[in-house]
Structure formats: structure tokens, C-alpha cells
Amino acid sequence: MIRQSKKFLKIIPLGGLGEVGRNMTLFEWEGKILIVDMGLRMPEEDMPGVDYLVPNTEYLKGRAKDILGVVFTHGHYDHIGAIPYLLGRIWRPNLPIFASPLTRGIILKRQEDFPEQPVLKIYQVYDKSRIQLGPFRIEFVRMNHNIPDNLGLFIESPVGNIFHTSDFKFDKTPVNDLPTDFERLRSIASRKILLLMSDSTDAEEEGHSLSEKKILKNLEEIFKASKGRIIVATFSSLINRIQQIISLSEKYHRRVCLEGYSMRGNVEMCRVLGYIKARKGTFISSRQIERFSPSQITILGTGAQGESEAVLMRIALKEHPYIKIRKGDSVVFSSSVIPGNERTVQIMKDEILKQGARVFHYKMMDIHAGGHAKAEELKKMIRIMKPKFFLPIHGQYSMLVAHSQLAQEAGMKDKNIVVAENGDIINLSPRKIYLEKKKVPANYIMIDGLGVGDVGQVVLRDRQMLAKDGMFVIIVVVDKETGKVRTSPDIISRGFVYLRESKRMLMETRKKTIAIVERATGSGRAVNWSYIKDEIRNKIGKFLFQKTQRRPMVLPVVIEV
């Protein structure tokens, strides 16, 4: 009996705490692990060439047999996007995976882009479905968000019941979805919640989130006012928004041209599964646009973040084969800008304005800002669930702290709230919740092209250096016999200075290089080439800094002949 009470359930967030994105959480009991979500995150501005950041799964290395299963809450990439990069690392045949029909569809659609991946068998779960994975009994609970088929998790564990909200908002008037079922939430709460894990994305925002119906009204104003074409840029996973644009287009007698690979793919998949409804003949191809008058056209594509490959950028830069911005067009950006993309988006907006279109920027239609509960709703969730303990999840550290303050306003005791970070081990028992001193690895794993984790801090530092001050290559040919430098060293530089205008500095650099080499080779001792290279790197680096106050990456190449 005493032993029993000492046992703790371990909850280990590998991503999503202290950041927006990269959501992934482990629940471990007696060495057996349940995984919830495997998301990705966009890289920071100072990570040149990095495509995505994904969670570090080192803790799971060699433990595939201990993984009971993987459960996905919804189809946004910050919850499912790391699958192609991480699943192979924890893979075993018959690994049970669970997702709602739409989430499953989005996952499988994306897997088509990664043909070397194992074929995934994903079991479909719905609102009220129940599954048993080892010691965990999970009941799925429909939650409103800005993508359909979003599921919260009611987890019965050996230490008590946990409610994981997934991303959520309360919505009494959603579009194409059922309103929040408060009765259901209350009935779950009546089964006693030991721990509530709740979405913190909008914890710093006062009041209530906008209902999808209200967002639809805002969008409709644009449709009412526009005489020309309407061009909307949004995320291809923002299914509710896409549906709203399609419905409004139909209402205002516009045809919809879907542009972009991911947009077309997602819409097609959602139509097959019944999550997007459109009349026959609503969709046209970009080649058919000219057959209609501007007031009969909506163009729906990706690129509100200024992504260089996305449709809107290609249109703005006049690189699109069929679609050019015209006077009278209305261009709608349906997302707030992810930090780091501001400048690109600004440039793109200016380009569009110069070409005569009107620009609407709707922050509240964002994938993050539009889909998440704000302060009053978050407090309401806590009041409904009446948990003993509280763990804010999904958000920057400041959002987690704001959420913990809301929990106190909703009547929770400070000591029953844990603000944790990625890699923390949260121990939970019926009486106690605490963080272990030790942590599991949770640093970023960077994805660059096909490489998973092969771009580390060293490569990144090199890229930052190259991006900031360029590079400077010095090629020295040395006579093996005499130790003398044969000809004047060659210099190649990129992104540092314009060589033709720096002749004097280059001459001095050559002279210095020859002196460094011949001092080292002239002593009659065995020649240490790596020492010579280091000397060139350090001394020439210093010299160039004195002359320019810049620090290019100096790459010495020494050739013996």
C-alpha cells in the first residue's frame, strides 16, 4: 500500500512548452510510454537554411517496444508535422496510431510526399471513442478549434484522471461544426480531474475568442465590398477558413480557383472525407479565370507568411504563369505574421499595393489567433474541470505564466500549478505534482532538406557567420622542397568586400600570408600544415577585422607541390 502511493506517473513534454509549435508529450508509467502529438515548428530568423524544428526523441532511443501507441489531437502541423522525420526513429511494426478521420487524412496525405516512410496504419477515433493502451484508458472528446475533428483527451491513468484540451476554443456558433458541448465537459469533470493540461496560446489575450460565425461575417464584408477579384492567402490546413471562403464565394456567385500544391491536395482530401462542402462547378483552374469577369472570381492560395515558394509571393513578384495582380483586386492576408517573417510580408504587401490591388490584413483569422481560447474561456475551462493540479501547455513561457495566473484567478492554489519547460519530467501522484531535477534532452532538432538533425550548432554557426560577413578563401601553393610560396596566393571572396575595390588590402593580405607560411616552413623542422592553416585563419582574420570591422569566415587552402 505504501509502495503504491510512492509511484508517480511521469509526464514529459518534448516540445510545445516555451514555444508555439513542436507539440509532443510523453506519458510514462512503469517504463511504458504513451505519446501525444508529434509537431513541428518554423525556424527562427537566425537559422539560415533550416526548414523546420522538430522535437528531440533521444529519450525514446531503443525503446520502441515500450511505446504503447501514438495519439494525435488534430491535423495542424504543429501537432502532426514531425511524423515523417521522427516516426522512423520510434517505429516498430504494429505501432498503434490513433487519429480522427480528418487528422488521419491529413497525415496520410502528407506521407505521400515521403515515399520511403513505413506504411502507417492509423485507427480512426471519434468523439466519445474509447481505447485502452497499457495502463491508460483514453476517451476522446470533441473540442472546437479552427480545424474540424479536433479531439481533447480524457486519460484515465493509474494515478488519476487527466484532461488534455488539445488546442481549443469555446464556440457556440461555429461554422460547419457542432457548438461546444458543455454538458459533456461537465460530465467528464464529474469523474474527477486530477490534472488539467490546457492550451495556453492565447492566455495573454483578454476576453473571448471570436466565434467562427463572427469571422465569417468579417470576411463577408470584404465579399460585399469587392467588385474585382478576391485573392485570399491562408494556410492549407486552416480548413474552417477555406470552407468559409468557398461558401462566401458561392453565395456571391464567384468561382474558386485553388492555387498551390498543398492547398489543392488538402481541399481535395477534405472533400472526399466530407469536411469541405462545395457545389459542383465551383472550382475552376487558373487557366479558366479569363473566361469569367473579375467579380466572379476568388483565388485561394497559400502564402500569407511571405513564404518564397507559395502562391501569393509568386503572384506578387509577377512570376505566376496565369495570375497577375490587377487594379481592383482585393488581396486578403488571413493570418498574423509569425515573428521573423515581418519584413518579407511587408515587402510583399507593398508590391501588391504598387500593382493596384487593395490589401486586407485580418489578424483574427489566423491559425493561432483565431482558434484558441482567450483568458475568460480558459478560466471557464478550469472552473468546469475543477482539477486538483494544473499544467499549462502549448505556448511561449510568458503564455504559460499568464495561464497559471488565470488558474489562480479561477480559484486554484499556486502550489498546485506547475509551469514546466520542454524536457522536464513532471511527476504526478494523487497527492503531489513536482518537477524532477534531472531533465531529458529536448533541444531543437533541425530539419534541412532530407537531413534530420545533421545540421547542428556548428553548421548553424557557420551559416550565421557566412550570412553576416561572407567568406574569404586564401589558396597558397607551397614548394615542398624549398618551403617557399610558389606564386602570389589566390583569394576568392563572397559576401565580404568587392575585391576590385580592395586591391590594397588584398595585396597586404597576400604578403602577410606568404610571411606566415614561410616563417613556419623555413625553420628546417617538420612542417605542421594544420598549424599553418590556423595561423592564416587567426592572423588574416584579425587583419581583415582591423581593416573592415567585419569577420568573414576565413578558409585557408594550402597546396604542396
Ligand SMILES: [Zn+2]
Ligand atoms: Zn491547432
